[in-house]
Amino acid sequence: MSDPLLRTDSVTKRFGKLTAVSDVSLSIPEGGISSIIGPNGAGKTTLFNLFTGKHAPTEGSIEFRGEEIGGLSPHEIVSRGIVRSYQITNFFSELSALENVRLATQADRTGFGPDDFLRHHASLSDAADEAEAVLDRVGLLDVADQTAANLAYGQRRHLEIGIALATDPDLLLMDEPTAGMGPEQTNATVSLIEDIAEDATVVLIEHDMDIVMNISERIAVMNKGELIARGTPAEISENEAVQRAYLGGE
Numbered sequence: 617m618s619d620p621l622l623r624t625d626s627v628t629k630r631f632g633k634l635t636a637v638s639d640v641s642l643s644i645p646e647g648g649i650s651s652i653i654g655p656n657g658a659g660k661t662t663l664f665n666l667f668t669g670k671h672a673p674t675e676g677s678i679e680f681r682g683e684e685i686g687g688l689s690p691h692e693i694v695s696r697g698i699v700r701s702y703q704i705t706n707f708f709s710e711l712s713a714l715e716n717v718r719l720a721t722q723a724d725r726t727g728f729g730p731d732d733f734l735r736h737h738a739s740l741s742d743a744a745d746e747a748e749a750v751l752d753r754v755g756l757l758d759v760a761d762q763t764a765a766n767l768a769y770g771q772r773r774h775l776e777i778g779i780a781l782a783t784d785p786d787l788l789l790m791d792e793p794t795a796g797m798g799p800e801q802t803n804a805t806v807s808l809i810e811d812i813a814e815d816a817t818v819v820l821i822e823h824d825m826d827i828v829m830n831i832s833e834r835i836a837v838m839n840k841g842e843l844i845a846r847g848t849p850a851e852i853s854e855n856e857a858v859q860r861a862y863l864g865g866e
């Protein structure tokens with residue numbers, strides 16, 4: 617089997633006396649969709665925050681493509697190709713959809729070295745083309761010129777995904793991407809996630825079990841900070857420890 621894209625080894629995060637993530641060893645292979653599920657407070661978001669550099673692990677390691685990333689800054693982690701699509705709004709509301717995505721594509725391609733500076737002008741028009749392609753992919757080309765603030769809720773969520781895609785991530789972390797959406801928008805978002813997973817690795821935190829079971833190739837289940845099960849949707853749906861965790865009995 618090929619090396620995992622992301623691997624944690626006994627990673628632990630404590631906040632004072634509270635252990636939010638406890639001794640979690642998990643491998644995410646390259647490609648496809650993996651989901652992290654678990655009851656409220658299980659430690660899912662904290663695990664994402666460790667992956668993105670928002671928090672440093674208290675103990676243990678996190679490797680991306682075989683290199684330690686635990687404790688790196690968010691900026692360094694993004695530059696390695698790990699990007700998070702936020703559940704909270706993460707765009708400039710007065711700028712248009714296109715401008716928001718274009719800023720993200722520019723940030724991805726414009727470095728700070730002298731060569732980058734010389735390439736800057738040419739890269740701006742490329743960034744504009746790329747931004748349009750990203751907007752098309754997330755279904756927002758027809759509202760490209762509307763300000764982000766004027767987009768409907770589901771469109772704003774897709775804009776956030778577009779901003780993440782604009783940096784061409786290898787690993788896209790998505791935190792409840794369908795939260796608050798109606799059935800039609802949910803279906804559109806699920807199709808988009810499946811499309812993204814054709815050429816990037818996607819890890820989802822998702823509470824909607826129908827989506828999780830339909831879309832995931834593999835699922836990791838957390839409860840009270842611990843990883844209690846890993847497996848395919850069929851394996852997880854039959855796992856007794858998982859059923860107990862969801863019934864609140866463990």
Ligand SMILES: Nc1ncnc2c1ncn2[C@@H]1O[C@H](COP(=O)(O)OP(=O)(O)OP(=O)(O)O)[C@@H](O)[C@H]1O
Nearest residue numbers: 631634635636654655656657658659660661662663
């Ligand atoms: N910055 C922080 N400081 C202190 N405690 C925190 C912090 N972040 C998370 N926690 C605590 O860590 C535990 C795990 O929280 P986390 O948000 O990771 O769970 P979750 O599985 O994402 O839950 P939910 O599904 O409700 O979002 C909770 O008890 C939470 O209160």
